[in-house]
Amino acid sequence: GLIERHQTVVSHFQVPVENIPDDIKGLSVVQLSDIHLGAFMGLEELDRLLKEASAIGGDILAITGDLFDDNRINYKAAKVVDNYAECFKYGIYFCWGNHEHLRGIPAIDIAIExxxxxxLDNSFDMVAGEALPVYIAGVDYPIERKQFDFLKEKYTELALKEIPSNSVKILLAHHPDFIDSAAKYNTNLVLTGHTHGGQLGLFGIPLVPPVFKYLRGMYHVGNTMGYVHSGNGSWFPFRFGCPPEIAVFTLVEK
Structure with missing residues (x-):
C-alpha cells in the first residue's frame, strides 16, 4: 500500500463520435486530478508526473481540481505546470476543486495569473475542429453544501448552455455528480475526480462505503460518458488496489 501510491498507471479510453471529421479524429485528452500538492506530494513529484503525462503525446492536458493544497508553494507549483504548456498542442486546462476553495481561491488565482x-470557471473554450468543433468547458466547485444541488445545475448551465449543439463537448468538473447534470446537455465526455477512487480496492472494486453515486472509473448516462479519476495524490499516504493514474481519452469514429 505504501509502494502503490508511487506506481502510476496509464489508462486509455476511446470516445466514439458519430461522423467524426478527420481533423479531430484521434484528438486526445490527458487527465490528471487530485494531486494535492503539500504533505504527501511535492514539487519534484509533480514535475515527474507532468513529464510522464506529457510523454504520452496528448493534445490537451486536463487537471480536474485539487491541484493546489499548500499556499506556501502556489507560485512554484503554477510555474512547474506552466513549464509543460508547450507539450500539449491545445494547452493545459484546469477547473477548481474543493481544496482550492479551502486554501483560498484569491491566493491561487494570483499564482495562476x-x-x-x-x-475554466463556469466557462468554455473552443479548441479544435471546423465542421465539428471541439469545446472544453469547466465548472467551479459548489462549496456551499446546502446549495450544492442548485449550484451544480447553475454552474453546468453557465458552462454548457451556449455551446452549439453541433459540436463535441467535454466538461471538466471536480465532483462526479456533474456527470448527471452535464448529460442533460448531451455532453460527450465528463472528466471528474474528487473521490480518489476510494484509495482502497480489491480486484478493481472500491472497498469504501458507497458515499458517492459515481466513485471510480467509467459511467454512461444516456449518450454521455462520465469518468471518475482515481487521483494522483492522497488523503493519507496509503493506496491499495487503487493506484494513481493518468487517464487518456481519444476521439474515434462511432
Whole structure:
C-alpha cells in the first residue's frame, strides 16, 4: 500500500463520435486530478508526473481540481505546470476543486495569473475542429453544501448552455455528480475526480462505503460518458488496489 501510491498507471479510453471529421479524429485528452500538492506530494513529484503525462503525446492536458493544497508553494507549483504548456498542442486546462476553495481561491488565482494554465470557471473554450468543433468547458466547485444541488445545475448551465449543439463537448468538473447534470446537455465526455477512487480496492472494486453515486472509473448516462479519476495524490499516504493514474481519452469514429 505504501509502494502503490508511487506506481502510476496509464489508462486509455476511446470516445466514439458519430461522423467524426478527420481533423479531430484521434484528438486526445490527458487527465490528471487530485494531486494535492503539500504533505504527501511535492514539487519534484509533480514535475515527474507532468513529464510522464506529457510523454504520452496528448493534445490537451486536463487537471480536474485539487491541484493546489499548500499556499506556501502556489507560485512554484503554477510555474512547474506552466513549464509543460508547450507539450500539449491545445494547452493545459484546469477547473477548481474543493481544496482550492479551502486554501483560498484569491491566493491561487494570483499564482495562476500570467501562466499558460487555462482556468475554466463556469466557462468554455473552443479548441479544435471546423465542421465539428471541439469545446472544453469547466465548472467551479459548489462549496456551499446546502446549495450544492442548485449550484451544480447553475454552474453546468453557465458552462454548457451556449455551446452549439453541433459540436463535441467535454466538461471538466471536480465532483462526479456533474456527470448527471452535464448529460442533460448531451455532453460527450465528463472528466471528474474528487473521490480518489476510494484509495482502497480489491480486484478493481472500491472497498469504501458507497458515499458517492459515481466513485471510480467509467459511467454512461444516456449518450454521455462520465469518468471518475482515481487521483494522483492522497488523503493519507496509503493506496491499495487503487493506484494513481493518468487517464487518456481519444476521439474515434462511432
Amino acid at each position: 500570467g501562466t499558460r494554465i487555462k482556468k
